[in-house]
Amino acid sequence: MGPFHAVIIGGGGTGAAVAHDLTLRGMKVTLIERGELTSGTTGRHHGLLHSGARYAVKDKESAVECIEENTILRRIAPGSFELNDGLFVAITDEEVAYSSEFIESCQECGIPVRRLTHTEVLAREPNVNPAIKLGVQVPDATMDAMRMPLRFFATAKHNGATIKPYTEVVDFVRRGNAVSAIRVRDHTSNKEYEIGGDIFINAGGAWSGRIGAMVGVDVPIRPSPGVMLAVYGRLSNMVINRLHASGDGDIIVPQRALSVIGTSSWVVEDPDNLGLPEDHIQMMIHFGSELIPAVRTAKFRAAWSAARPLIGPRGADTGRELSRTFKCFDHIDENVEGFVTITGGKATTLRGMAETTANVVCAKLGLAKPCQTREFVLLPHTAYYV
Amino acid sequence: MDDIQPTTDPVRPKAPLRSWFDVRGRSMSTLAFALNRLTAVGLTIYLFLHLSVLSLLVRGPESWDSFVALAKHPLFLLLDVVLLFGVVYHMANGIRVALVGMGVGHARHKTLFYVLVGIALVLFVVGAVLIFTG
Amino acid sequence: MQSTMSRRTLEEMATRRDRSGSLWLVQAFSGLFLVFILGAHMIAHHFIVEGGLRNYQQVLEYVANPVVFVIEVLFVILGVVHALLGVRAIIIDLRPSAGTLRLVNWGLVFFGAVAIGYGLWLAVALQRLAG
Amino acid sequence: MVERDIDFKVFRYKQGGAAPAYQTFRVRCDENTTVLVALQDIRRDQDGTLIMRHSCHHASCGTCGMRINGREELGCVVKVFDLNTSTVVVEPMRNMPVISDLVVDMGPFYDRFNSAGMPLMRESEFLDEADVAEGLEAYMRCENCIECNLCVSACPIMGTDPTYLGPAALAAAWRVVEEPRGLDAKPLLDWVDSQNGCWRCHVAYECNEACPSGVFPGDKIMSLRRELTKRKFRRLFGR
Structure with a gap:
């Protein structure tokens, strides 16, 4: 045999x-x-190689998985990434307060973090909203999703x-x-x-x-789509995240000559029929411009939906809780x-x-x-x- | 559909004439290329015809002057106009292709095209008028 | 899905990695020179003389001028070279086999030599006729 | 939001089946509908056997190259309403073997790169920026070329002779010559200095028109030629 x-x-x-x-x-x-x-x-996500920081506070299991795999992928697939790290930026006082819990959780999960001051962030990423109060650097990266x-x-x-x-x-x-x-x-x-x-x-x-x-x-399985928006121009080199518990339009991933703003979340029955809600595109522009104001004026390239395969019982409605x-x-x-x-x-x-x-x-x-x-x-x- | 290759076999080239001269949906530069190639063929034929006609000169004044008389016929002059267009166009576009092809001014190849072909058209009109009135 | 370019095509690519590509440069430069020479030729022959073309006697007198003689000789050489290189470029785009291309090359060289030789002979003969 | 019915006249072909033919589908489109989404809607609602290549849906992967109303485009970024036609003709790319429907075999595309005999295709480039985040040597980004084959499909010379290296491979060669990063660019310049290399281009610039990613292969071919011309003149006049 x-x-x-x-x-x-x-x-x-x-x-x-x-x-x-x-x-x-x-x-x-x-x-x-x-x-x-x-x-x-697979090919359709925003192209983020997660450091795990996004999940560190609420979903430690995912966060640990991410940082482990992040390290392995850098080793076994050299050249497929834009290794420019990621930044979590805090804009409101609430987000500044959240930052200590965030940093602690990252450290617990083994995610290397570095706190950056307002000046340090803007020196590295001049397009970021000047109203930001602080930033946290994590080993995120951009991947070539395909x-x-x-x-x-x-x-x-x-x-x-x-x-x-x-x-x-x-x-x-x-x-x-x-x-x-x-x-x-x-x-x-x-x-x-x-x-x-x-x-x-x-x-x-x-x-x-x-x-x-x-x-x-x-x-x-709950097919849970999100809307993404790509605009012309690299608005940043590092991946820019909003420092808060996850929400809509809280990430900008530079990719080649584009910047991808993501994402929203809802739940559908048919993964072949996602639609592309116009209000979600507007939401990406709205929340994206809070991270990098130039999002509002950047030239539109594409908007699309992709369905996450989330595990969960029937009845979930946004997918964020999964x-x-x-x-x-x-x-x-x-x-x-x-x-x-x-x-x-x-x-x-x-x-x-x-x-x-x-x-x-x-x-x-x-x-x-x-x-x-x-x-x-x-x-x-x-x-x-x- | 003829230019699509419904096969998993290695790439099979299609009819070159279609590829060169089918300018539907193509840009200005393909049109320029097609016209360049067309005028090139015309001018090549003309060049060798011209050379052989010149042998009449060696045969003496009668044969040459009777040819000159024929060449002044309006139909012949019309052919001259067509030839003139070929010459000025091939020249103008040729200058562009030569410069751009050596990496000179390739960033502005379109402007170069319009300027040179513009000049060529002016020369053509002036020449055409001269051919009939001169 | 295991279909890539055939081995034959790849081999063809390898064997045809010849230097003749830069003949294009000869084509370009002969073309640029022709702009001036052909310009002079055309204006002199067709747009200066009353009536567009010279009669027999006028032609002979004209060719007797040594500057004109040089221009015409250059024109024949550059014109033939430029034209035949162009013909070769077109033939190459028709995908000749390596053997055919060799044949074409020799054919064009032969034809070109004959044409230039004929042109030179003609120019010299006309100058002689002009006395 | 405005909705309209648009007819899509799609090239259909199945191996071992009938001769290729066009099939027309009517699809309800809105302002955001791209040609790619419309094709997916056809597959979902009308004909499950229609196949095409696609992946990222934002012009970053280069898989959905096709001809839309005769022009080479990425289906994912062409909005149906922007075409301003009531019938949209969708065909596979040219100069490539068609596997089925809109799917072409990308093998020949990569074969041309491989015939260089040296690493040609770059994945990423480093950016020149003074202030780089701690822990990083330099910011880097993926190369512009997304290997979509649109330039190869648009090239009139490619259409007559597949032994031509073609715009994509030549553009990649120029990237190496321009920024050798330790590689010896000389063999590469020799490689493109051939009848089938950069001299084959007839300056139709269709590749520039077709390029969706800012590579502009035509310009890069001309840059190679400038480099080679310089080299030849230097040699002619004893360096």
Whole structure:
């Protein structure tokens, strides 16, 4: 018997990292994605490599995950980031008061912080609202939201994984209580065929609930979109955050020749139908200009929505109350064998999500192979195409 | 649709004529390039015709002067006007391409084009009038 | 999805990494010179003389002028070089195989030499006729 | 908000299926609807088999290059109403093999870069700024080129000869010549100094018109030529 065959459904950052991890552990891997790779949520986020500071006060688990993965990604994907750190700026007295709790929490989570005075902040980032009272420097960074995950695909592909974009799962084939194959449609030729495997991994992100439903399991996923706005010009070099408990329009991420202002949060049923509420775009301009006044006059480039895959019970309404951590579900709990779901999380933690998933998969298959992705330097994204 | 390649095979070049001369939706510079190539072909043909016609000179005054008489026919003069346009345009755009192509003034290639082709058009009109009245 | 450029195309790219690209510079400079020489040629021949073209005798007298002789000779050389380089550029854009291109190169060199030789002969012959 | 029905005439092709054809879909659009969003709406509501490339939705990843009403554009930043046409024609990029519908195979694009035989594609550049935050050596940013292939699609010479290195690779070469950062740029200058290199360009400047990211490959090709011209003259007159 050859190596176990893992079939991954979903070609976003999570699927990419899972494919990479499992190929390194010696498994045969096939990944399918219904559209282009990273065309769901992955490529569409504001491109922040989290330091974890955003979650340090309220969601320590996420914060610790972030700083750990932040350090690892800098090591294994050099060149995919704009490593200019991030700044949390306090504008109101309330935010100044909050800063000590913020700094303490960051330190507890192992996030290096540096307090900067009003003058120091403006010397480094002259466009920031001159009314700011203080700033806290953290190791945030800008990532290339599409090319960084593509490096996982490139590396997995070169290590033997089969990556099939434009291939959509249409049905699951069961043998007894186990999933034994998936039926897929290749959209490049309109042909349907089956892919058999030993384990099927649902890495559908915001779409993972829909994939779970096809198997008859409940994945408690809440697609929670946010609106982002990109304007021309680098209004800052560091990532500028508002120093408060998270809220709307509280971050500006410089990216190439653009600045991306994010984001809002609500909850939808259908991750394919997010809409783009005009009032949210206005909100980005309004709150963004409190961080950097030039947002108001900067030339518009694009506005778009992306759906976060947040884990939570039905009934959540804004998504802000939901944790940003990730979870791997083994659906054997619901009497379905050979099917696991990895969801939640964020781009920063994609490698960690994959490690957890691969651990679950290996345990299920009785495979004693350690994770190697922490040190494995990824191929450049261009390697995906050659 | 003919210029799209519905195939996963390696890139197959399409008909060059379409690529050079289909200026629909293209910018001014493609038009300039297409016209440059068109006038180039015309001028090349003319150059060699011209050279061979000159051999009449060696054959003596009769053959040459009868050619000159033919060349003064209005239809021939019309061809001269077309030729003149080819010359002045190819010249003006050629100066631009030569300068820009050597990295001189490439940031202002559009201005260069309009100025040079503007001058060329003035020369053309003056020349055309001279051809018929001169 | 394993379809990239064919090996043949890549090899073609490698073998065609020749230096002839900078012939473009010759093309550009001959063109710039032609602006002056052709300008002089056209004005002298067609716009100065009453009626646009010289009769036989006028032509011979004109070519007898040594400055004109030099200009005409230069014009023949630069004009032919510029034109044939242009023809070559067009042929290259038609993707000839390496063999065809070699043939084209030699053909153009031959044709150019003949044309220039003919032009020079013509100029000298006319000057002789003018006495 | 104003809403209008717009017809999208979309290029359709499936491997092994019928010959390519255009299919028209009517989509309800508002002021914010981009061509990419409209195409996604078609996939969601009308035809689930329509495929296209897309990722970031703000002109930073370069995947959604396509031809909209004949012009090379990123679908994510073209608002439907700005086109001012009641029918929008959407086609895949030119000079690339079409895998299906609007999806082209990007392999040849990267092959051209790889034929340089040296690291050509830059991920990031360092910025010159005096006051840099503590702990950082210099601010850095990702390069402008987003590898979208629009310049290659727009280039009239690329259309006749795929062995031309093309605007994107030449522009990247100029970035290295301009800022070698320790690399020896000479072999690269030799590489572009060829019939298929920078001399092949016929100055149609379609690449500049098509570039959505401020790279302006045409200008960079001309800069390479200026550098090579200087080099040749120096050589001609004994340095």
